[in-house]
Amino acid sequence: MLKLYGFAVSNYFNMVRMTLAAKGLEYEVVKTFPSQSPDWISMSPMGKVPCLETEHGFIAETQVILEYLDEQYPDKPVFPKGSYAKARARQLMHSLELYLELPARRLFPGTLFGGRNEQLTIDEVKPVLEKGVRTLNQLADCGPFLMGASPMAPDYMALYVLPLAQAVAKKTYGWDLLSDINGSSELLAALNDNEHAQQFSEESASEMAEFVAGLSAK
Ligand SMILES: N[C@@H](CCC(=O)N[C@@H](CS)C(=O)NCC(=O)O)C(=O)O
Known part of the structure; x- marks a missing residue:
């Protein structure tokens, strides 16, 4: 059986869990920091989570894991068919990670x-x-x-990237970032109207205290 390594507070881990759930795949969670x-x-190799253990070996990097899952288990696809549409899905996913998630981080x-940000970082991230x-x-x-009427892999990333980017932008710049993204409230409402999204969000909330305690112990 597939094994997914990670922990419930990790947004990347939850992107993979949403994809596994959407595809109806069975897997075992191995709680790993x-x-x-x-x-x-x-x-x-980078020491990050998530990591997926497959019958062939280990795979890290969330976007790569999602593509592997869709190719290996083609039922209930999470990428559109056709080279161009698939490339657009990848473009969305790269854009979410590189230009929203990573700068927000x-x-x-x-x-x-509970720390502080340098003014230089604050100034660099906004543009x-x-x-x-x-x-x-x-x-x-x-x-x-x-990508239209059905949720796809980019949506399972957006579900976790957008709220974090919003929280960071609001606190740092007083900027309501989501109000500048067309259809974001409808998108997030539709994605959250899902039993798995709700379950993962509850698990994340209940493990948050343990995660924060681990950070302050470092
Ligand atoms: N690009 C990686 C990013 C994964 C990532 O940053 N995971 C965080 C947890 S949400 C992590 O492991 N952070 C520890 C670190 O950066 O060393 C992916 O797509 O999986």
Whole structure:
């Protein structure tokens, strides 16, 4: 059986869980925190989560895991058919990660983890997020999902990227980032109207205290 390594507070881990659930695949969760321990990096070379253990071996990097799952288990696809449509799905996913998730993460210390952010970082991140928002508006279909009437892999990323980018932008700049993304409230409402999304959100909330305690112990 597939084994998914990660922990419930991790947004990337939850993107994979949403995809596994959408495809109706069985898997076992192995609760794992990121680390640089030799054992862990032998499975996930950057020491990050999630990591998927398959019958062929280990795979890290969320977008790659989602593509593997869709190719290996073609029922209930989470990528559209056809090279162009699939490339557009990948473009959406790269844009979500590179231009919203990763810049927002640079501001986590001062917004979510009780530290402070350097003014230089605050100044550098804003224009990247603005261009990320513009990119999403340009690429998204809003039907209500990013690629039309059915949720696809980019939606399972957006479900976790957009609320975090919103929280960070609001706290840092007083910017209601979601109000600048066309159809974002309909998109998030449609994605959250799902038993798995609700279950993963409850699990994340209940493990948050343990996660924050682990951070402050470091
Ligand atoms: N690009 C990676 C990012 C995964 C990632 O950053 N995961 C976080 C947890 S949500 C992590 O492991 N952080 C620890 C670290 O960056 O060393 C992916 O797509 O899976």
